[in-house]
Amino acid sequence: MTVSHDFGGRVALVTGAGGDIGRAVAVRLAGAGATVVLADLASRADAVEDTARRCRDERTSARVHTVAFDVTSASAVDAALAEVPTDVGPPDLLFNNAGYQGRFLPVGEYPPDDAARVLAVNVVGVLNVLQAFVRSLRADGRGGAVVNTASMAGVGGAANMPAYAASKAAVIGLTRAAALDLAPHGIRVNAVSPAFIGPGEMWDRQVAEQAAAPSQYYADDPATVEQQMIGQVPLRRVGSVEEVAGVVAWLLSADASYVTGENILVTGGIG
Structure with missing residues (x-):
């Protein structure tokens, strides 16, 4: 992998780190010098350990820490981040990526309980992690950067994915609102929408x-x-997960220092 950004001295929290895109972003950031904090559900521990191993394979000196929490529980997020060792420090970069696709059914047949879970993970969960991240940054007095994972489904809709499409549209709206609220604190907030x-x-x-x-x-x-x-x-x-990771790394980097409140389509031209 060619490293195009320098993240030396930065600490990056990656949620959904056991998934394909989370893993690719974590490896990209670790390879560019960031200390990475990998987060996912406790049930995904093996997948997260695989991500940690790949980060160390990418850069033998990589500093990697793993935490487990359910993003739908604000208290669990806070407790897990409080356990990050003091020598690692609070994250100043966030890839807010944990998500749940949900069922594939037309809107008239979509089960309400699954819709509630999709919204809990993809909207409330994104907000919970963002709030915990912001609190730690404010206490530290530093600025930072956030990339939320949205989706092309949230931009143009998607057949048989009504809850997922609605949740990702909400993530885009949250991204734009948070960018306005956090600009005075030097925190940039953007989103990526893969297809x-x-x-x-x-x-x-x-x-x-x-x-x-x-x-x-x-x-x-x-x-x-x-x-x-x-x-x-x-x-x-x-598209490849590495192509998504490249866009995320750019948005988190100093090269995108005047970019906030944007939703970048990673779609091969759809949209």
């Missing part, structure tokens, strides 16, 4: 679930659905 990113767990699940869901937009065969999705992309391919 079709693969290979990986989310891509495979999305293809399979869209094939299984009733829809006029997709076939019922996963291989055909995959080609239908790629056919929507002007660049005629899926």
